[in-house]
Amino acid sequence: MRVIEVITYYGYQDGSGEYYIVIDAEKCNSCGDCIEKCPQGALKMETMFIDLEDKLVAAVTEEQRKKLRYTCSPCKPESGVVPCVKTCDQEAITCIWKPK
Amino acid sequence: MENKEGKQEYWRWQEYRSVMPGRNWQNSEIITAGVDVGSVGSKAVVMADGEMYSWSVMRTGSNSSDSAKKVLDWAMEDTGMTAKDLNYIVGTGYGRVNVPMANKAITEIACHAKGANYIWGPTVRTVLDVGGQDVKAIRVDETGKVVSFLMNDKCAAGTGRGMEVIADLLQIPIEEVGKMSLSVTEDPKPVSSTCVVFAKTEAVGLLRKGWSKEKVLAAYMRAMAIRMSELIEKVGCERDFVITGGQSKNIGIVHRVEEILGIKRLPVPNLEQTGLDPVSAGAMGAALYAKALYEKSLKR
Numbered sequence: 001m002r003v004i005e006v007i008t009y010y011g012y013q014d015g016s017g018e019y020y021i022v023i024d025a026e027k028c029n030s031c032g033d034c035i036e037k038c039p040q041g042a043l044k045m046e047t048m049f050i051d052l053e054d055k056l057v058a059a060v061t062e063e064q065r066k067k068l069r070y071t072c073s074p075c076k077p078e079s080g081v082v083p084c085v086k087t088c089d090q091e092a093i094t095c096i097w098k099p100k
Numbered sequence: 101m102e103n104k105e106g107k108q109e110y111w112r113w114q115e116y117r118s119v120m121p122g123r124n125w126q127n128s129e130i131i132t133a134g135v136d137v138g139s140v141g142s143k144a145v146v147m148a149d150g151e152m153y154s155w156s157v158m159r160t161g162s163n164s165s166d167s168a169k170k171v172l173d174w175a176m177e178d179t180g181m182t183a184k185d186l187n188y189i190v191g192t193g194y195g196r197v198n199v200p201m202a203n204k205a206i207t208e209i210a211c212h213a214k215g216a217n218y219i220w221g222p223t224v225r226t227v228l229d230v231g232g233q234d235v236k237a238i239r240v241d242e243t244g245k246v247v248s249f250l251m252n253d254k255c256a257a258g259t260g261r262g263m264e265v266i267a268d269l270l271q272i273p274i275e276e277v278g279k280m281s282l283s284v285t286e287d288p289k290p291v292s293s294t295c296v297v298f299a300k301t302e303a304v305g306l307l308r309k310g311w312s313k314e315k316v317l318a319a320y321m322r323a324m325a326i327r328m329s330e331l332i333e334k335v336g337c338e339r340d341f342v343i344t345g346g347q348s349k350n351i352g353i354v355h356r357v358e359e360i361l362g363i364k365r366l367p368v369p370n371l372e373q374t375g376l377d378p379v380s381a382g383a384m385g386a387a388l389y390a391k392a393l394y395e396k397s398l399k400r
Contacts, residue, residue, distance in 0.1 A: 007248035013330055020250075020334075049206045051245075052392055065251055 006050060010060040011068050017099035019072065021084070023058055027092035030056040037087040040064075040071045058093065111264035113274045117156035117174050120375050125153055125181055130394055132188045133175070134386025135168050135202060136211065137195030140232025140260045141346055142167040144175040145383040146186070150391050152375035154179060155383065160232075164195030172201070188394035190386040194233065206389055209238055209249050214385030216342050217244025219376045220366050225338040228328060228357070229381070230347035232260040237331040239338070244385070250335050259324075260346040262296040266320055269300055270313045278352035281317035287356070288315050290323035299323070317352065325356030332361060342366050344381035 011020030025048050035043045035058065046059035064071050075082045082095045125131055128148035136143040137160060145155045156175040160167045168191065176182065183201060191199025192211040199205065208229075216227045222242040229236045239247040267274040288311070293299040299320060306316050332341075343365050347353050358364050369376045376384075 006246050009248070009250040009334060013334065018334075049210045049389070052389075052396060 006048065008059065010065055011072075011096070014069075015100065018096065019069065019076065019098075020096040021060060021068065021072070022094045022096060023060075024092045024094075025050060025055065025057040027090045028055075028057045029090050029092075030058075031090075032058070033087045033089075034058050034084040034093060037083045039074065039083060042068070042071045043084060108271070109268070110271050110273050111268045113159075113264075115156075115158040117154070117158075117177070118372075118375065119154040119179055120152055123148065123151070123153055125179065125185070128153075130187050130391055131181070131185055132190070132387050132390035132394060133172060133186050134211065134383040134388070134390060135172050135189065135191050135199050136193040136208065136380070136382035136386060137164050137168050137171075137191065137199060138208075138232050138346075138382075139194045140264070141379070142171040142193075142195075143380045143383040144171040145380050145387045146172075146175050146179075146181070147384075147387040147391065150388065152384075155375060155377065155380050157377070157379055160195065164198035165200045168195065168199040169201065188390040188397075190390040190393070192382050192386045194231075203390070204393060206386060208382050209236060209246055211382045211385030211389065212236070212344055213238050213240040213246045214244040214388050215381030215383070216240065216344055216378075216385075217242075218384050218388055219344075219369065219378060219381060220340065220342050223340045224342050224366070226332065226335070226341045227381075228332055228341070228343045230259060230328065230343065230345040230353065232346060235259060235328055235331060237328075237335045239335050248335055250331050262299065262324070263347065263350065265296055265300055266303060266317070269303055270307075270316065272313060272317070275349075277317055278321075278350040278354075280314055281321045281352035282355060283314050284312075284318045287322045288319045290326060291319050292323070321350075321352045321356055325353055325360055328353070328357050329360040332357075337361055337363055339363065340366050342378070344378045346379055348378040 006025035008023045009020045042064040044061045045056045047054045048057045085093050085095050125148045134145045142160045143157050146153045154175045189202045191202030191205045192208045196205040212229045216224050227238040238249040291302045293302050303316050
C-alpha cells in the first residue's frame with residue numbers, strides 16, 4: 001500500500017513572521033513523550049481517522065490552537081531546537097519559525 | 101427575517117432541506133447518515149447505498165446534541181424513515197462529540213476532504229473549508245484522503261460568524277453581502293483587524309468617515325480573503341481547487357480568493373438536480389465514511 005503522509009500545521013502567520021508546529025501523523029508512534037516534555041502543556045493525544053482506522057496522534061490541544069503565538073513564545077527557537085521536536089525520536093514533530 | 105418584536109435580523113440566514121426526487125430508500129441495502137454540527141450551522145445528509153437521499157441545513161442552537169437530533173430528524177421528515185432505519189451514523193464537526201445517536205465521531209477535516217471528493221470527483225487536490233468559526237486549508241489525494249491540512253489559528257474574523265456580525269452592523273441581509281461587496285469599482289484598503297470585535301469597531305469608524313456600506317464590506321471581505329489565501333499558500337494550492345462550508349455561498353469572498361490566488365474554484369453543481377451542496381460537504385463525507393465503516397463491520 002502507498003504511504004501517504006498526513007501532516008497537520010498548527011500555528012500562525014502575521015506581521016512578525018510565521019510559526020508552525022508541524023505533526024506528521026504517519027510518523028507519530030503515539031508514545032506521548034512530547035506531551036510530557038512540552039513545558040506549556042500544549043499537546044495532547046488526539047484520535048485521527050486514517051484509512052478507516054483510528055490512530056492516536058500527538059496534536060495541539062483545542063484551547064491552545066488559537067494562541068500558539070503566546071504559548072510557544074518561551075520555546076520559540078533561535079537554534080531550531082524545541083523540546084517537543086527534540087524529544088520525538090520518530091521525527092514526527094517539526095517546527096517552522098521564520099521571523100520577518 | 102424578523103424576530104418576535106418585528107425587528108429585522110439581518111444575520112439570520114435561511115435554513116433549508118430537500119429530498120432527492122424519485123429516489124426510494126426502501127429498496128436500498130445500506131442507509132447511512134452524516135451529521136455535521138458546526139459552530140454556526142448544523143448539517144445532516146442521509147445516503148441510500150452511498151447516494152444522496154436527503155439533506156438539511158439549519159442553525160446550531162445553544163445545545164449541540166439537540167441541534168444534531170433536530171437536523172437529522174428534519175432530513176428524514178416526511179420520508180417515512182426513522183432513526184431505526186439508519187444502519188450507521190457518523191458525527192462530525194465542532195460539536196461531533198455531542199452527537200448522541202452517532203455510532204462514531206470523525207474529525208471534520210477527514211469528512212470535508214471525503215465530501216469534496218464526492219461532490220467534484222477525484223481531480224480535487226485543494227479544499228478550502230470556511231466554516232462559522234474557523235478556516236481550514238486541506239490537501240487531498242485522488243481518493244479523498246487528507247494529505248495535509250492547516251488550521252486557522254485566529255478567531256471568528258474571516259469566517260461565517262464574523263460575516264453575520266458585519267451584516268448585522270450594516271443592516272444588510274446576510275445572503276446579499278457578497279454581491280453587494282462586489283459592486284465597488286475597486287477594493288479599498290482591507291481592514292487591519294483580524295479579531296471580529298475589533299473589525300466591527302473598525303467598520304463603525306469607516307462608516308463614520310463616510311464610507312458606503314459597499315465599500316466597508318469590500319474592505320472587510322478583502323481582509324478575509326487575504327487571510328484565507330495565506331493559509332492555502334502554506335499548504336500549496338494545487339489544482340483542482342474547491343471551497344466548502346457556509347462561506348462557499350458568499351461570492352464576495354469566493355471572487356476575492358480566486359483573484360488573489362490566481363486560480364478559479366471548480367463550479368458548484370446544481371443543487372436541485374444533484375443535491376450536492378458544498379455547505380454539506382462535511383456531512384456528506386461523514387455519511388460516506390458511515391457506509392464504509394458499516395460495510396467493514398459486516399465483514400468482521
